[in-house]
Amino acid sequence: MSHTLIIYSTTDGQTKKIGQALHDQLSDAGESAMLLSLDQAHSVDWSTIAQVYIGASIRYGHFNKALKAFITKFQAQLESRPNGFFCVNLTARKAAKNTPTTNAYMVKFIKNSAWQPQLQAVFAGALRYSTYRWNDRIIIQFIMKLTGGSTDTSKDIEYTDWDKVAQFGRDIIEQTPS
Ligand SMILES: Cc1cc2nc3c(=O)[nH]c(=O)nc-3n(C[C@H](O)[C@H](O)[C@H](O)COP(=O)(O)O)c2cc1C
Helix, strand or coil: CCEEEEEEEEECCCCHHHHHHHHHHHHHCCCEEEEEHHHHHHCCCCCHEEEEEEEEECCCCCCCHHHHHHHHHHHHHHHHHCCCEEEEEHHHHHHHHCCCCCCHHHHHHHCCCCCCEEEEEEEEEEEEEHHCCCHHHHHHHHHHHHHHCCCCCEEEEEEEECCHHHHHHHHHHHHHHC
Protein backbone atom coordinates (compact mmCIF):
# COMPACT_ATOMS: atom_id res chain seq x y z
CA MET A 1 0.00 0.00 0.00
CA SER A 2 1.70 3.21 -1.07
CA HIS A 3 -0.24 5.42 -3.46
CA THR A 4 -2.66 8.21 -2.66
CA LEU A 5 -5.43 7.74 -5.22
CA ILE A 6 -7.47 10.72 -6.42
CA ILE A 7 -10.51 9.86 -8.50
CA TYR A 8 -12.53 12.42 -10.45
CA SER A 9 -15.98 12.46 -12.03
CA THR A 10 -16.16 15.40 -14.46
CA THR A 11 -18.11 16.60 -17.46
CA ASP A 12 -16.31 19.80 -18.44
CA GLY A 13 -12.94 19.22 -16.80
CA GLN A 14 -12.97 21.41 -13.69
CA THR A 15 -13.09 18.50 -11.22
CA LYS A 16 -10.20 16.90 -13.08
CA LYS A 17 -8.29 20.20 -12.85
CA ILE A 18 -8.87 20.28 -9.06
CA GLY A 19 -7.81 16.62 -8.82
CA GLN A 20 -4.67 17.43 -10.81
CA ALA A 21 -3.83 20.32 -8.45
CA LEU A 22 -4.19 17.98 -5.44
CA HIS A 23 -2.13 15.32 -7.22
CA ASP A 24 0.65 17.83 -7.94
CA GLN A 25 0.60 19.16 -4.36
CA LEU A 26 0.93 15.63 -2.97
CA SER A 27 3.73 14.81 -5.43
CA ASP A 28 5.58 18.00 -4.45
CA ALA A 29 5.25 16.89 -0.80
CA GLY A 30 6.94 13.60 -1.68
CA GLU A 31 3.85 11.38 -1.81
CA SER A 32 3.19 8.93 -4.58
CA ALA A 33 -0.10 10.21 -6.01
CA MET A 34 -2.30 8.74 -8.73
CA LEU A 35 -5.05 10.61 -10.59
CA LEU A 36 -7.70 8.47 -12.29
CA SER A 37 -11.13 9.04 -13.80
CA LEU A 38 -14.03 7.14 -12.26
CA ASP A 39 -13.96 4.80 -15.27
CA GLN A 40 -10.24 4.11 -14.96
CA ALA A 41 -10.52 3.57 -11.19
CA HIS A 42 -12.64 0.44 -11.70
CA SER A 43 -9.52 -1.52 -12.56
CA VAL A 44 -7.22 -0.20 -9.85
CA ASP A 45 -5.18 -2.66 -7.78
CA TRP A 46 -6.43 -1.74 -4.29
CA SER A 47 -3.55 -3.52 -2.61
CA THR A 48 -1.34 -0.62 -3.79
CA ILE A 49 -3.63 2.16 -2.50
CA ALA A 50 -2.86 3.72 0.90
CA GLN A 51 -5.68 6.26 0.84
CA VAL A 52 -8.41 7.39 -1.55
CA TYR A 53 -10.21 10.64 -2.38
CA ILE A 54 -13.08 11.13 -4.82
CA GLY A 55 -14.18 14.41 -6.41
CA ALA A 56 -17.39 14.81 -8.41
CA SER A 57 -19.25 17.66 -10.08
CA ILE A 58 -22.92 18.57 -10.17
CA ARG A 59 -24.95 18.88 -13.35
CA TYR A 60 -28.61 19.87 -13.18
CA GLY A 61 -28.76 19.02 -9.50
CA HIS A 62 -27.11 15.61 -9.67
CA PHE A 63 -23.81 13.78 -9.63
CA ASN A 64 -23.01 11.44 -12.52
CA LYS A 65 -24.96 8.19 -11.90
CA ALA A 66 -21.70 6.27 -12.24
CA LEU A 67 -20.55 7.80 -8.94
CA LYS A 68 -23.15 5.99 -6.87
CA ALA A 69 -22.47 2.71 -8.68
CA PHE A 70 -18.75 3.07 -7.99
CA ILE A 71 -19.27 3.82 -4.30
CA THR A 72 -21.64 0.87 -3.92
CA LYS A 73 -19.20 -1.48 -5.63
CA PHE A 74 -16.11 -0.30 -3.74
CA GLN A 75 -17.52 0.79 -0.36
CA ALA A 76 -15.36 -1.70 1.54
CA GLN A 77 -12.21 -0.56 -0.28
CA LEU A 78 -13.04 3.09 0.44
CA GLU A 79 -13.72 2.48 4.11
CA SER A 80 -10.67 0.35 4.82
CA ARG A 81 -8.15 3.20 4.31
CA PRO A 82 -8.10 6.97 4.96
CA ASN A 83 -10.61 8.54 2.55
CA GLY A 84 -12.45 11.68 1.54
CA PHE A 85 -14.81 13.29 -0.89
CA PHE A 86 -15.13 16.70 -2.55
CA CYS A 87 -18.04 18.13 -4.45
CA VAL A 88 -17.74 20.74 -7.24
CA ASN A 89 -20.62 23.00 -8.19
CA LEU A 90 -21.49 26.61 -8.95
CA THR A 91 -23.80 27.15 -5.97
CA ALA A 92 -20.61 27.00 -3.91
CA ARG A 93 -19.44 30.30 -5.46
CA LYS A 94 -21.54 31.85 -2.68
CA ALA A 95 -19.81 32.06 0.69
CA ALA A 96 -22.94 30.96 2.54
CA LYS A 97 -23.17 27.75 0.46
CA ASN A 98 -19.63 26.50 0.20
CA THR A 99 -19.08 24.12 3.13
CA PRO A 100 -20.09 20.46 3.66
CA THR A 101 -22.85 21.57 6.04
CA THR A 102 -24.14 24.52 3.98
CA ASN A 103 -23.93 23.19 0.42
CA ALA A 104 -27.21 21.45 -0.41
CA TYR A 105 -25.62 18.93 -2.81
CA MET A 106 -23.06 17.84 -0.23
CA VAL A 107 -25.63 17.71 2.57
CA LYS A 108 -27.85 15.48 0.42
CA PHE A 109 -24.94 13.28 -0.60
CA ILE A 110 -23.86 12.70 3.01
CA LYS A 111 -27.44 12.04 4.07
CA ASN A 112 -27.98 9.38 1.39
CA SER A 113 -24.57 7.79 1.09
CA ALA A 114 -23.71 4.47 2.71
CA TRP A 115 -20.07 5.60 2.55
CA GLN A 116 -19.40 8.43 5.00
CA PRO A 117 -16.18 10.07 3.79
CA GLN A 118 -13.73 11.14 6.51
CA LEU A 119 -12.52 14.33 4.82
CA GLN A 120 -15.15 16.42 3.07
CA ALA A 121 -14.89 19.59 1.00
CA VAL A 122 -16.98 21.69 -1.34
CA PHE A 123 -15.36 23.73 -4.10
CA ALA A 124 -16.85 26.26 -6.47
CA GLY A 125 -16.47 25.18 -10.08
CA ALA A 126 -16.20 27.11 -13.31
CA LEU A 127 -18.68 28.86 -15.55
CA ARG A 128 -17.45 28.27 -19.09
CA TYR A 129 -20.14 29.59 -21.41
CA SER A 130 -17.79 29.26 -24.41
CA THR A 131 -17.73 25.46 -24.08
CA TYR A 132 -21.45 24.81 -23.44
CA ARG A 133 -23.84 23.61 -26.09
CA TRP A 134 -26.41 26.28 -26.93
CA ASN A 135 -29.23 24.73 -24.89
CA ASP A 136 -27.02 24.33 -21.80
CA ARG A 137 -25.71 27.87 -22.30
CA ILE A 138 -29.21 29.32 -22.29
CA ILE A 139 -30.33 27.31 -19.24
CA ILE A 140 -27.19 28.11 -17.25
CA GLN A 141 -27.49 31.77 -18.19
CA PHE A 142 -31.08 31.73 -16.92
CA ILE A 143 -30.01 30.07 -13.64
CA MET A 144 -27.25 32.67 -13.26
CA LYS A 145 -29.80 35.42 -13.83
CA LEU A 146 -32.06 33.97 -11.12
CA THR A 147 -29.21 33.50 -8.65
CA GLY A 148 -27.31 36.74 -9.26
CA GLY A 149 -24.40 35.22 -11.20
CA SER A 150 -22.66 36.33 -14.39
CA THR A 151 -24.93 36.32 -17.47
CA ASP A 152 -22.29 37.58 -19.92
CA THR A 153 -21.87 34.58 -22.21
CA SER A 154 -18.76 36.10 -23.80
CA LYS A 155 -16.82 35.57 -20.56
CA ASP A 156 -15.71 32.34 -18.87
CA ILE A 157 -15.17 32.56 -15.10
CA GLU A 158 -13.34 30.16 -12.80
CA TYR A 159 -14.76 30.49 -9.29
CA THR A 160 -12.57 27.78 -7.73
CA ASP A 161 -10.76 29.00 -4.60
CA TRP A 162 -7.32 27.42 -5.11
CA ASP A 163 -6.21 28.28 -1.55
CA LYS A 164 -9.10 26.19 -0.28
CA VAL A 165 -8.09 23.33 -2.59
CA ALA A 166 -4.54 23.58 -1.20
CA GLN A 167 -5.92 23.39 2.36
CA PHE A 168 -7.72 20.17 1.41
CA GLY A 169 -4.40 18.94 0.01
CA ARG A 170 -2.73 19.66 3.37
CA ASP A 171 -5.56 17.80 5.14
CA ILE A 172 -4.92 14.80 2.87
CA ILE A 173 -1.21 14.91 3.64
CA GLU A 174 -2.02 14.92 7.38
CA GLN A 175 -4.17 11.79 6.94
CA THR A 176 -1.47 9.94 5.01
CA PRO A 177 -0.59 6.65 6.74
CA SER A 178 3.12 6.53 7.64
C1 LIG B 1 -25.18 21.68 -17.96
C2 LIG B 1 -24.73 22.15 -16.61
C3 LIG B 1 -25.56 22.00 -15.50
C4 LIG B 1 -25.14 22.45 -14.22
N1 LIG B 1 -25.97 22.31 -13.15
C5 LIG B 1 -25.59 22.80 -11.94
C6 LIG B 1 -26.47 22.73 -10.83
O1 LIG B 1 -27.57 22.19 -10.89
N2 LIG B 1 -26.05 23.27 -9.64
C7 LIG B 1 -24.82 23.87 -9.51
O2 LIG B 1 -24.50 24.36 -8.42
N3 LIG B 1 -23.95 23.92 -10.55
C8 LIG B 1 -24.32 23.40 -11.75
N4 LIG B 1 -23.47 23.47 -12.82
C9 LIG B 1 -22.13 24.02 -12.62
C10 LIG B 1 -21.07 22.93 -12.58
O3 LIG B 1 -21.17 22.15 -11.41
C11 LIG B 1 -19.70 23.62 -12.67
O4 LIG B 1 -19.60 24.22 -13.94
C12 LIG B 1 -18.54 22.68 -12.44
O5 LIG B 1 -17.34 23.42 -12.58
C13 LIG B 1 -18.55 21.53 -13.42
O6 LIG B 1 -17.50 20.66 -13.08
P1 LIG B 1 -16.88 19.67 -14.18
O7 LIG B 1 -16.23 20.56 -15.22
O8 LIG B 1 -15.88 18.88 -13.43
O9 LIG B 1 -17.99 18.84 -14.73
C14 LIG B 1 -23.86 23.05 -14.08
C15 LIG B 1 -23.03 23.18 -15.22
C16 LIG B 1 -23.45 22.74 -16.46
C17 LIG B 1 -22.54 22.92 -17.64
